[in-house]
Amino acid sequence: MLNVFPVGKQPAPDAVRRGEIYFHDATRCFQHWHSCATCHLDGGRVDGLPWDFLRDGIDNGKDVISLVNLLHTPPYNRLATRPDARFCIESGVVVSHQVTPDAAEVDDLLAYVESLTAEVNPNLPRFAEAARRGKALFGGKADCARCHPGPYFTDKRTHHVGVTSPNEPNARYDTPSLVEAYRTAPYFHDGRAATVRDALTQHDTEDLHGNLNQLTPLEIDDLIAYVLSL
Numbered sequence: 640m641l642n643v644f645p646v647g648k649q650p651a652p653d654a655v656r657r658g659e660i661y662f663h664d665a666t667r668c669f670q671h672w673h674s675c676a677t678c679h680l681d682g683g684r685v686d687g688l689p690w691d692f693l694r695d696g697i698d699n700g701k702d703v704i705s706l707v708n709l710l711h712t713p714p715y716n717r718l719a720t721r722p723d724a725r726f727c728i729e730s731g732v733v734v735s736h737q738v739t740p741d742a743a744e745v746d747d748l749l750a751y752v753e754s755l756t757a758e759v760n761p762n763l764p765r766f767a768e769a770a771r772r773g774k775a776l777f778g779g780k781a782d783c784a785r786c787h788p789g790p791y792f793t794d795k796r797t798h799h800v801g802v803t804s805p806n807e808p809n810a811r812y813d814t815p816s817l818v819e820a821y822r823t824a825p826y827f828h829d830g831r832a833a834t835v836r837d838a839l840t841q842h843d844t845e846d847l848h849g850n851l852n853q854l855t856p857l858e859i860d861d862l863i864a865y866v867l868s869l
């Protein structure tokens with residue numbers, strides 16, 4: 640026998656939901672090329688690819704940045720070109736979608752991005768002990784917390800940390816947040832380091848990126864565990 644079960648009325652979408660829909664909708668983009676989620680996938684995270692937007696020159700692609708904690712981590716973009724989150728999102732639509740959003744759409748996108756919350760590394764129980772030891776190094780001997788202070792693990796400034804690109808001579812990049820570093824590979828402004836270990840050991844930064852050369856191999860392991868726990 641057939642029955643009808645009323646499941647209630649679909650509530651009208653709020654700002655977060657409207658923003659989520661816009662964020663995932665490629666029809667909002669010129670010629671339906673892509674949505675925000677094409678590059679910021681998994682709920683505003685990263686696709687792991689460098690994209691060469693032309694606002695900062697050509698042949699200098701930038702690794703996608705996670706949008707978690709966006710409002711707490713100004714300035715924006717690897718070169719710190721945008722001081723304000725709302726303006727960054729608005730100009731992001733113009734640059735990536737080649738259309739001009741109206742103010743309500745920008746508000747909705749902002750509400751959606753603001754609703755994203757960090758998730759703990761599900762593998763953390765496997766290396767919690769090492770992460771605890773790494774935490775002491777991070778704030779002490781390794782001198783990481785100077786530029787990556789909690790709770791967002793960025794000092795919101797740009798620095799030259801020895802990671803250079805030929806066509807960006809001053810080599811100053813925004814200190815990235817390390818929140819959810821376990822799921823934002825690859826690393827550095829152009830994504831040259833495939834893993835956190837690569838970022839901390841495979842690039843000669845001339846001692847400009849913390850006291851990594853003063854750490855023993857075991858201490859490096861503990862420091863990596865801590866970074867992967869954030």
Ligand code: HEC
Pocket residue numbers: 662673674675676677678679689690692695701702703704705706709712714715716717718727728731732735736748
């Ligand atoms: C083609 C890939 C791509 C698309 C599509 C895209 N982004 Fe991005 N996004 C990037 C890259 C790459 C960066 C880093 C740019 C830089 O550092 O100059 C970025 C940076 C950002 C930032 C700055 C984050 C920070 O903490 O500095 C925001 C905000 C942002 N995007 C929002 C959006 C929104 C909203 C949309 C949809 C309208 C969107 N993006 C579409 C690739 C993309």
Ligand code: HEC
Pocket residue numbers: 717777781782783784785786787797798799800802812813814815816817820823825826827828829835838839847848849850851862866
């Ligand atoms: C002088 C400031 C400064 C110090 C000290 C510093 N960092 Fe950084 N860190 C930065 C900047 C700036 C970048 C971005 C470089 C780039 O994009 O090329 C960065 C990038 C990183 C990245 C890559 C993150 C990503 O998403 O691309 C990791 C991981 C990292 N730092 C961990 C550490 C650790 C661990 C220490 C301590 C050994 C440390 N940092 C010390 C400023 C600093």
